Amino acid sequence: MDLNATFFGQTIAMIVFVWFCMKFVWPPIVGMIEERQTKIADGLAAAEKGSRSLEEAQVKIDGMVAEAREQARQILDQANQRGNALVDEARGTANQERERILASAKAEVDQEVNRARDELRGQVAAIAVAGAEKILSREIDSSAHQDLLDRLAAEI
Amino acid sequence: MASEGGKTTSEYIQHHLQNLQVCPTDEGWVWNQCAGNPLGINVDTMGWSVVLGLVFCTLFWRVAKNASVDKPSKTQAAIELLVELVDSSVRDTFHGKNKLIAPLALTILIWVFFMNVMDLIPVDWLPELFHLAGAEYFKVVPSTDPNITFGLSVSVFILILFFSLKVKGIGGFMGELTMQPLNPKDLGVPKLLWPLVMAFNFVLETVALLAKPLSLSLRLFGNLYAGELLFILIALIGWYQLPLHFGWAVFHLLVVTLQAYIFMMLTIVYLSQAHEHH
Numbered sequence: 001m002d003l004n005a006t007f008f009g010q011t012i013a014m015i016v017f018v019w020f021c022m023k024f025v026w027p028p029i030v031g032m033i034e035e036r037q038t039k040i041a042d043g044l045a046a047a048e049k050g051s052r053s054l055e056e057a058q059v060k061i062d063g064m065v066a067e068a069r070e071q072a073r074q075i076l077d078q079a080n081q082r083g084n085a086l087v088d089e090a091r092g093t094a095n096q097e098r099e100r101i102l103a104s105a106k107a108e109v110d111q112e113v114n115r116a117r118d119e120l121r122g123q124v125a126a127i128a129v130a131g132a133e134k135i136l137s138r139e140i141d142s143s144a145h146q147d148l149l150d151r152l153a154a155e156i
Numbered sequence: 157m158a159s160e161g162g163k164t165t166s167e168y169i170q171h172h173l174q175n176l177q178v179c180p181t182d183e184g185w186v187w188n189q190c191a192g193n194p195l196g197i198n199v200d201t202m203g204w205s206v207v208l209g210l211v212f213c214t215l216f217w218r219v220a221k222n223a224s225v226d227k228p229s230k231t232q233a234a235i236e237l238l239v240e241l242v243d244s245s246v247r248d249t250f251h252g253k254n255k256l257i258a259p260l261a262l263t264i265l266i267w268v269f270f271m272n273v274m275d276l277i278p279v280d281w282l283p284e285l286f287h288l289a290g291a292e293y294f295k296v297v298p299s300t301d302p303n304i305t306f307g308l309s310v311s312v313f314i315l316i317l318f319f320s321l322k323v324k325g326i327g328g329f330m331g332e333l334t335m336q337p338l339n340p341k342d343l344g345v346p347k348l349l350w351p352l353v354m355a356f357n358f359v360l361e362t363v364a365l366l367a368k369p370l371s372l373s374l375r376l377f378g379n380l381y382a383g384e385l386l387f388i389l390i391a392l393i394g395w396y397q398l399p400l401h402f403g404w405a406v407f408h409l410l411v412v413t414l415q416a417y418i419f420m421m422l423t424i425v426y427l428s429q430a431h432e433h434h
Contacts (some may be wrong), residue, residue: 003303004179005194010307017209017267018311021216022259028220029239030258036225092164 125153165392172279172388175301176200176286199284199296201301207302208270208298212263238266245421250428252425257427260315261420264308269416271298272380276405279387290391299380299415302373309373312423316368319342319430328433333361368426372419379415383408 129149163171178187179196190196219235228236250257274297275276281293298304320329334354335341345353386404390397 002192003306004177004194004198005192005416006196006198006202006301006303007307007310009197009202010304011311013202013206013209013261014311017213018260018263021263022256025213025216025220026239028223028264029216029236030243032220032223032225033236033240039225050386075219148193 121153125149128152166383168392169295169385169388172244172283173292173295173385176291176315184404198295198303199299200291200296201298203305204274204296205267205271205298208274212266212270214321216262216266238262240408241265246424249421249424252428252431252432254319254427256315257424260312261424264312264423265416265420268299268308268376268419269413271304272412272416275300275380275383275387275408276321278401279391281386297380297384299376300384302377305377306369308376308419311368312426313369313373316365316426316430319427323431324433333365334358336361358407368422372422372426376415376419379411383411 132149165231173297175198176188176228177190178185178194178199179190179193181189181193215231216235219232220230223232239262243258244266246258246261277296279296280345282296283291286294295301309402318428320332324332334357335358338353340353383404386406387401390400393400
């Protein structure tokens with residue numbers, strides 16, 4: 001139990017081990033830990049940056065969507081207007097056409113009526129003449145009273 | 157195993173507390189006749205101390221060499237915990253810049269812990285093993301050898317002196333030894349009586365300074381020596397030793413860890429005091 005040279009041996013061993021630890025153990029481990037710390041800090045900063053840029057992108061996207069919606073609405077409005085205009089135009093043309101057809105039909109009808117009337121008038125005159133002839137066959141010279149008969153026919 | 161080989165109880169205890177020694181004499185190097193020989197070496201404790209120091213260095217060096225930032229192995233994670241414990245202890249106590257203190261503290265913590273842990277190996281195993289190899293005596297726990305603990309604490313003491321002188325200079329260091337705790341200037345003592353006060357201070361402070369390495373080493377030695385002695389006494393009981401041995405081993409786990417930690421912490425405190433100006 002008494003003190004002897006072991007004391008010096010232990011002191012020398014201590015110097016060697018502490019020197020070794022100071023040289024080869026402590027710096028790499030602490031350096032590694034510090035490297036990891038900076039890496040973690042960098043990672044956190046990058047994550048924050050990423051989430052911030054995501055937010056910015058979200059805002060941008062929202063703007064773009066609103067703009068697109070507005071454009072779509074405008075295009076729809078234009079198309080509706082255009083369609084209405086087309087329908088109106090078509091309606092106008094159709095009306096005109098109808099009136100034109102109506103007018104031409106009326107004119108044709110009138111013409112037919114007139115022709116029929118003329119024909120009837122002629123026939124009535126002929127009938128009247130024939131009737132009168134039968135009644136007055138001997139007294140009236142048809143050629144002598146021709147102008148009278150014509151006036152009568154015109155009056156009918 | 158108590159009285160194996162026809163040993164009495166006191167012989168058994170004596171045998172367990174005897175170092176395997178070698179020393180140079182007039183007749184060359186001799187074994188186990190070295191009582192009182194200042195050149196003797198305790199082969200067993202010295203050997204285990206060096207072996208355990210090498211275990212510490214190899215283990216930590218390998219981990220340090222293969223240390224990975226992204227994918228730490230489990231061993232690396234455990235060692236990082238220890239390194240960060242030491243690092244934060246040093247940062248809390250010591251505020252200057254010194255590249256030595258933290259590695260010194262780590263070495264002390266792990267090395268002393270390893271040396272203390274040898275106490276938990278059943279007291280007869282290694283001595284019997286080495287007895288087969290021809291060693292008559294064999295003491296396993298390095299920290300139950302005052303040579304070992306003094307070797308540690310005196311190294312720390314030399315560092316205390318070195319850093320005190322380096323940081324404060326000879327004048328500052330002497331001033332620290334002589335001008336406190338009783339400062340003659342503040343007390344208004346007449347100049348004539350200053351040497352008296354200073355001498356008083358010097359005696360007090362020198363005792364306090366010398367008490368540092370002494371208490372450091374004797375605390376470790378005393379705790380571990382007492383622990384080992386109890387293990388030896390428990391081993392003498394016979395078969396009933398098992399529960400007792402277990403109980404004491406559990407308590408001793410605390411002692412083992414705590415003493416290593418205290419030694420480290422006090423080393424940090426003493427060295428940071430050496431750096432402080434008063």
